[in-house]
Amino acid sequence: xxxxxxxLYRSEIGNILENSLQGGxxxxxxxxxxxxxxxxxxxxxVADNLTKKKFGRKVSFVNNMILNYTNVCITDCKFCAFYxxxxxxxxxxxxxxxxxxxxxAAWEMFGITQVMFQGGHNPNLGIEYFEGAFRMxxxxxxxxxVHGLSASEVDMISKVEHTSTKExxxxxxAAxxxxxxGAGAEILVDEVKxxxxxxxxxxxxxxxxxxxxxxxxxxxxxxxxxxxxETHKDIAEHFMKIAKLQETTGGFMAFIPWSFEPNNTQMxxxxxxxxxAGGTQLLKMIAISRIIYD
Numbered sequence: 001x002x003x004x005x006x007x008l009y010r011s012e013i014g015n016i017l018e019n020s021l022q023g024g025x026x027x028x029x030x031x032x033x034x035x036x037x038x039x040x041x042x043x044x045x046v047a048d049n050l051t052k053k054k055f056g057r058k059v060s061f062v063n064n065m066i067l068n069y070t071n072v073c074i075t076d077c078k079f080c081a082f083y084x085x086x087x088x089x090x091x092x093x094x095x096x097x098x099x100x101x102x103x104x105a106a107w108e109m110f111g112i113t114q115v116m117f118q119g120g121h122n123p124n125l126g127i128e129y130f131e132g133a134f135r136m137x138x139x140x141x142x143x144x145x146v147h148g149l150s151a152s153e154v155d156m157i158s159k160v161e162h163t164s165t166k167e168x169x170x171x172x173x174a175a176x177x178x179x180x181x182g183a184g185a186e187i188l189v190d191e192v193k194x195x196x197x198x199x200x201x202x203x204x205x206x207x208x209x210x211x212x213x214x215x216x217x218x219x220x221x222x223x224x225x226x227x228x229x230e231t232h233k234d235i236a237e238h239f240m241k242i243a244k245l246q247e248t249t250g251g252f253m254a255f256i257p258w259s260f261e262p263n264n265t266q267m268x269x270x271x272x273x274x275x276x277a278g279g280t281q282l283l284k285m286i287a288i289s290r291i292i293y294d
Contacts, residue, residue: 013037017046031236040284047290064114065106069094073120077197081264083120117148121156134176151209152184155201166212182223188241189234214251222252227260227277257285
């Protein structure tokens with residue numbers, strides 16, 4: 001019996017992990033059991049084994065620049081330390097000239113291959129601003145991919161323009177949008193969203209907009225922000241919803257779990273969350289992600 005087989009035999013989650021190694025996928029209850037387990041090392045071994053089976057020892061990365069085009073936002077998420085309300089002395093919106101200048105510097109200094117174009121829910125920005133930015137980027141920096149505007153930002157633009165999110169996506173794609181980031185998901189359980197981001201789009205709306213993007217040939221990343229008020233069952237539900245949509249569309253190209261950082265947020269001020277979840281929890285979340293999203 002191999003060392004891995006012995007560890008699987010002794011572990012309380014061994015049957016779940018063994019099933020994964022045989023090509024099975026954890027269901028909701030399995031996911032909850034994995035989240036409750038402290039056997040992070042064994043989860044990591046199995047996740048690494050699955051990854052190497054599929055990809056060998058190949059690893060890729062994107063030389064990316066994050067460009068926050070505005071910090072003006074009317075959504076007031078309790079987990080956010082970035083946003084400023086309209087008219088605040090620290091609020092800003094980056095002009096298209098400044099966008100070009102920043103990209104030029106990043107291209108010349110670092111040879112970036114992608115810009116992540118993301119910001120707040122600014123009611124003063126119509127779709128023409130984004131179309132102008134994307135057209136300029138694709139014309140002047142054709143080797144830089146445009147990864148921009150989360151589902152919640154797309155929803156905001158649709159409200160400003162009094163049109164559908166599908167129409168917004170269609171126009172943005174025509175202007176040069178190539179992929180969509182996964183922000184705005186947080187935890188795809190509305191009971192959680194009502195606590196941490198009550199003004200942001202619902203779970204179903206996030207999933208719908210992502211499905212619309214996929215149907216138009218716009219790939220996306222998916223994310224999860226954990227480490228606040230969610231339960232293990234909430235996390236498992238999030239995993240399952242992403243998996244279900246991926247089975248239908250195949251449009252997600254990456255999944256990124258990230259830990260809530262409470263510093264300078266309303267949730268820290270309210271003492272809802274005092275500390276970040278920590279590195280061990282991050283390792284567990286990455287391992288479980290790799291096991292579920294085979």
